[in-house]
Structures are given as C-alpha cells and as structure tokens.
Amino acid sequence: MKIEEMAVAASSSWDQKFWCRAGSISAIVLGIGYLAIIPLYAHVGAPPSGGEAWFHYLPGKTTIWWVILALSVFTDLLYVPIALVLYLALEKVNRGAMLLATAFIGLFVALDLAITWTHYASMLVLYAQYGTATSEVQRTGYLAAANYGAAALASRMEVVIAIVIPSIGTLVTGLVMLRGVFNKFTAYLAVIVGVFGIASLSGLGVAIYGNALLFTIWLFFVAYRLYRLAQY
DSSP states (O other), X not given: OOHHHHHHHHHHHHHHHHHHHHHHHHHHHHHHHXXXXXXXXXXXXXXXXXXXXXXXXXXXXXXXXXXXXXHHHHHHHHHHHHHHHHHHHHTXXXXXXXXXXXXXXXXHHHHIIIIIHHHHHHHXXXXXXXXXOOSHHHHHHHHHHHHHHHHHHHSHHHHIIIIIHHHHHHHHHHHHHTTSSSOHHHHHHHHHHHHHHHHGGGTOHHHHXXXXXXXXXXXXXXXXXXXXHTTO
C-alpha cells in the first residue's frame, strides 16, 4: 500500500472512531437529559389547554418550566450528531433510506425548536407580562396571545411535530439496522418506537408514554453499540 493510501486509511479510521465516540456520548447525554426531565414534568404536572388556564397554572412553576425548556432545547440539538453518526454507520446498507431517516430527524429538530419550544417560551413570557400589566386592555391582549399559543400546543399538529416525525425517522433507521452493524434487538426496538410514535396520533396514553420510554432505552443501546464501534 502506498504511503498516501495508508494515510487516507488511517484518517478514515480515526474519523470513524471520532464520530462513533461523539455519537455515543451524544446518545448517552440525550438519554440522561430525557430522564432528568421526567421528574421535572412530574413536579409541575400536565399543562392545561387554554391561555387563561395557563396563567392560573403557572404561579410557582415558571422556574421549573424554564429549566424544562432549556433542557429540551439542548436535547433537541443532540439529535444532530446522533443522526449524522447513524447515517455514516448505515449508509453503506441503504443510503437512500438513511437520507430519509436523517431528513425526518432534521425536520423534527427544526420544527420542535421553531414551534414547540418557541410557543412554550412565549407562554412563560406572556405570563410574566400579564402579571405586570397595568391596564385591562394589556391583560386582554396578553390573554389573547396566550390563547393562541395554548391552542397551538394542544393541537394534533403538535403531536405530529414532537412525536410522529422523529418516530418515522427512528422507524426507518430501525429497518436499516436490521441489515447493518447494530444487533437485531436494537433494530426491532427502533421499529417498535416508530410504530408507537405513529400510533400516538390516536391519543392513547400507552402509545405516547411507550414511545417516550422505549426511545430513551433505545438511545442507551445505540450509545453502547457506537462505543463498541469506536474501539475497532
């Protein structure tokens, strides 16, 4: 082998190890982030569906909601390196399918940041402004804006953005994993996550919570496999 070819091969091997480590760390941190959010959600309870109801619900909970929002934005960003590493690890199996899966994950990150968490942030800001309003006209305006935000967060489209879209990406990834470097259990777990995510459109709690729980578990299996790949 020529010196130039050896250098390229060594560089490629180092790149694979680097990205696998980065993906493994990102998956672990994402899983831990989701686990950290669970008790915060349990403490504040499920949010209501109307603007005025939000304003009655938020007293004493705004700090925790800002923490939830910050963690959620951070975890959304972690999807980017994970999706990239999974694409690099599986593109030789089915490049087209992995491009599709990566596109769905990217779409989820963009929409979740632009719509979901932007609306949650606006609810918190509107509540603070409502509390300092000096006239009924101002309070009415803030309440009207809050009603819009609450309606967006309670809509079926929000389920599509937050659950269905990333679940489709996970489902496609799982199908490719069946013929790739990941074990069958990890692959089938991804498929089940995807099925539960699509079923969440029905509003069934078992589908929604099952999707969240199994996805978190799947992340740790992905992290372990990527860590192993980084050792080769």
